Amino acid sequence: MINVGIAGATGYTGQELISLLTRHPMARISALFSTTEEPKPIAELIPEFKNRIDLICTKLNLQALISKCDFIFLALPHTVSMGITPKLLQAKKKVIDLSGDYRIKDIKVYERFYCHKQSDKINLKKAVYGLPELYRAGIKKADLVANPGCYSTAAILALTPIAAFDLADLDSIVIDAKSGVSGAGKKATAELLFCEVNENFMAYKINIHQHIPEINQELSKLAGKKLNVTFVPHLLPLNRGILETIYIKKHPKAKNNGLKLLKLYRKFYKKEPFVRILDEGKFPRIKDVAYTNFCDIGIKEEPDKIIIIAAIDNLLKGAAGQAVQNMNIMCGFPEETALG
Amino acid sequence: MINVGIAGATGYTGQELISLLTRHPMARISALFSTTEEPKPIAELIPEFKNRIDLICTKLNLQALISKCDFIFLALPHTVSMGITPKLLQAKKKVIDLSGDYRIKDIKVYERFYCHKQSDKINLKKAVYGLPELYRAGIKKADLVANPGCYSTAAILALTPIAAFDLADLDSIVIDAKSGVSGAGKKATAELLFCEVNENFMAYKINIHQHIPEINQELSKLAGKKLNVTFVPHLLPLNRGILETIYIKKHPKAKNNGLKLLKLYRKFYKKEPFVRILDEGKFPRIKDVAYTNFCDIGIKEEPDKIIIIAAIDNLLKGAAGQAVQNMNIMCGFPEETALG
């Protein structure tokens, strides 16, 4: 039984972490932290937890975090984690950071996309990118896991076999991504008000979103050459879920060569508990992955191009679910624990 | 042709006023004001107005308001109007105030519900309550009209015949009201974020909402005795529209007396252009009144009680539409102008 702490407990991701961990037989939440000025029962801050979770949430306190917890989830705004993490690691804690702070290995790229200095270069090097399907072995031994971005998780899982085996023109990748509103967090801004989002739909951060360098980093590594995807995210009028429609040209020589991508994908992900390759002619829907840790992938092969559609729940496989999956791996628990 | 100014142009109500007035053949918008620090084209603040309205919006400026406008709509937060209105009236302007500042005649009641001092008692006395179906003659001659609250409009129209003719037990009135989110305005608060409202529904300000004294004031006046309704508002996960379900006991002696309320309502509202009494067995739906200035009313008569359902668009008959209807009356324009 491990003692788990959550910093950022009242955000949407923190709330999901709490929900998952209360159902986890080998983990016990021992401390919750948020921006609340005075200590308050979590059920007062998040009413749905009434009669379910009997814990006090306090302002973030490094001392308490270290003394009460063996394992720590940081569900904090970008740039905050890197101020805390060195001390947590020094105190021999295991840490999963759900922000973008430790995802980008190239410091210049990080600083360009996040507009902030990377102040913890030492731990950045040790951090393992927490996508179990790619880095399970590394995660197993890691003290610090950088939990992937939600958009990145869907994109990388959808493109890994193609990038790894050079099955198409990797310079032609276009990712048209759509996310539910919880991906934007719980901050009170006018653009996220109900009346602004409901009955509306739009693109944002067009080809400049901070998940782009993450996708490029991982796909480039798989491909063995520098890739640069086109990526446009959109805001869907629904609470949770991401769906990405991905377009790739085939290699010119490969036209009509009878590639059987579906078969290959099915084989590649055969042992993965949370990747579902859909049957021919079937495609992902957000409702089929919402409230689950699955990533659904559907493929349509045309003579000259490939269309891949992937869907996840942005708060689960795209954040808290994947974090618990990583915790399970890091702690030697069965990987699906609390995620079924 | 009158020159019209709007203070509070970028809120949801202000935006509707702009939309309506640009279609009005006898009114010309001559000035727009909001909280913007620097003057900006309204189409930059509200992108849907691009190529439709070519006006600059500036910070509220009394001098400009007075010099540029004959007729002024104040779509400002509660308590702001009463600081400006005296000067506007002194400058011989006609004013429609869409806030609650001039609706409640009893100062003590006002101060209890709005938690703010009433500082303009003189004009409060002159202000006419802008419900055309009740006060058309007064509105015609008024310089200051207090535009009714959205919930109040539906409730009062639904109950006027019953209160005026003592057709039921007026001490038993229960109003269960449900409103779309635009009724809460455009302020950025966490409770109004998309993810908090979507897939959610709840009551709020239970029997303490500030529209209660308005409803009591008008119904009491009609009944000739002090009434006190029970009123619970709820927040609907949709943009615009109010539906109120109203329950009234019949007079004990009146049981089964064959009252034909529907007929009576139809007769009472016969000449009203914006009240539709639905046929027997038909009841209002928000979608039938959304984007219109109609108030739909349906009635079900039971042996011992009456159930009345009323629906309006909270931004139109509940705010901007009714304000333009009042302007039409005050200026001698055909009452339906720009509202069809």
Next chain:
Amino acid sequence: MINVGIAGATGYTGQELISLLTRHPMARISALFSTTEEPKPIAELIPEFKNRIDLICTKLNLQALISKCDFIFLALPHTVSMGITPKLLQAKKKVIDLSGDYRIKDIKVYERFYCHKQSDKINLKKAVYGLPELYRAGIKKADLVANPGCYSTAAILALTPIAAFDLADLDSIVIDAKSGVSGAGKKATAELLFCEVNENFMAYKINIHQHIPEINQELSKLAGKKLNVTFVPHLLPLNRGILETIYIKKHPKAKNNGLKLLKLYRKFYKKEPFVRILDEGKFPRIKDVAYTNFCDIGIKEEPDKIIIIAAIDNLLKGAAGQAVQNMNIMCGFPEETALG
């Protein structure tokens, strides 16, 4: 370990039953039935079950149902269950019927509200009304449980202490109920199309809904006299959840008598695992009960009246969740199993 069958597996309630039962350590789904003409994997009919449930769904077949299952959930349209249930009981099966067929003890009342003959009077007498908070002992010994209606569950739980202890004027009960769309089932009718429900809200079956006799039956029993509630259901533009706002006059003599209802409710429901009485000033929200088996109850006491608000997930505490709770009781399993 019991073998469980579900008839009506592909409706919204059936689907929830499957979800719950796959997480149940003492129950094994052994047979699924629906209207499908040809046998099909359930994951083909309900794609979200892919890689989660590996079962074939066939057309309803009494023989198979009896031979494969010990315990049977009937999630069928009203009037279908009563044709099957006698044979299931004869074969010594335990049955939970989620339709309205066995809920109403007074046959005339049943036939008036359901417009259908009651053809199984014998088992109707034996059927226990499956509200554990009222009939736990009876459910424990029952072979046939009539699982309550969704609206009825919330209304009866909200009103039981008041009815049982005569704490208010029981002839004055008004229930204004609002339900998400899944309550209407999955039948393809024009009124339930997305564009008809979205951005819309309306009342329906005004004071004639088939859950009224259920509420009256149970409250009358508690009160020891015939009660007749006023009940108006409304259709909310959201998937799941019911919220009911209930208005009751206090006894005339009881005005201002300092009744402390909240305290009393808290005591009454103290040991109930799925009833949460909210603190003073707090009221239920659909989002706090969605995807849970909780019934949340909030109370506002006024000098002369009581306002009670109750919320449940219509598919869980209002249907499948309560059915599994009943199964747990009938089988001697811990009551909260698979519902946490």
Next chain:
Amino acid sequence: MINVGIAGATGYTGQELISLLTRHPMARISALFSTTEEPKPIAELIPEFKNRIDLICTKLNLQALISKCDFIFLALPHTVSMGITPKLLQAKKKVIDLSGDYRIKDIKVYERFYCHKQSDKINLKKAVYGLPELYRAGIKKADLVANPGCYSTAAILALTPIAAFDLADLDSIVIDAKSGVSGAGKKATAELLFCEVNENFMAYKINIHQHIPEINQELSKLAGKKLNVTFVPHLLPLNRGILETIYIKKHPKAKNNGLKLLKLYRKFYKKEPFVRILDEGKFPRIKDVAYTNFCDIGIKEEPDKIIIIAAIDNLLKGAAGQAVQNMNIMCGFPEETALG
């Protein structure tokens, strides 16, 4: 003043046509037809028209259509129009067909995408494709106008300058399209039920949608060579609006050549009343075009590719609004009449 008939008056498009035409000073609706068995007031079939439109809707009757109307809108399911149109044209009526029947000039292509024989080849030749921005002169003289598909309208307007002036690699066009649910019409199918669409998002008819041949036909004509776009439509959980995100590679030689597309687009569409080219850094949102006849276009130019985003209201510029715009052109009315 012309007498206008609408066949298919109770579908979403028919309903919009009625709304628009009742505000049209030079058109009078003289006959409404739908699938209703018995003649009924339109306000009984579409309650929002109560007190607004006093017309009887009857079953489609060619005789009545011809005798009562000069100008006819056919808002019928695909394949129905071509059975009626020849007789209407013979009777010297002007016809706008809102179905796909007369849009595709290549009969083989039509029959492949619509799975139906083209039975009116003679009038197909005469039919003018009703996109005023491309065919205003032809529409002016036409007797039969094929009103464009909703997706096609947005795509063609977004791509016309690029295709006409060969500004990018026209073989690389990828259109990722998203539409509100009203685009699917009012037919009662399980997939369009509220609970199936709400909180869901998915692609459908992946690269096989029937609007593809329309887009290819028009862009090929502009380019002077056969083009073949990649097109994936998705279903948005909202009522009305289409947004398309379009990706095009630049010509290899053209990299970084300082093309100023925005300027060029602004010039190209300068005189178009219903096309708005947004300023640099601004992009379309569905809420800015909903309930209007505008097509908003935003452009992002990257060194090696172009991203164009276009948005329309699928029921207005994508159907009924464009049809009225075409009627205005055909009848010599000011083009913006009833569309402001």
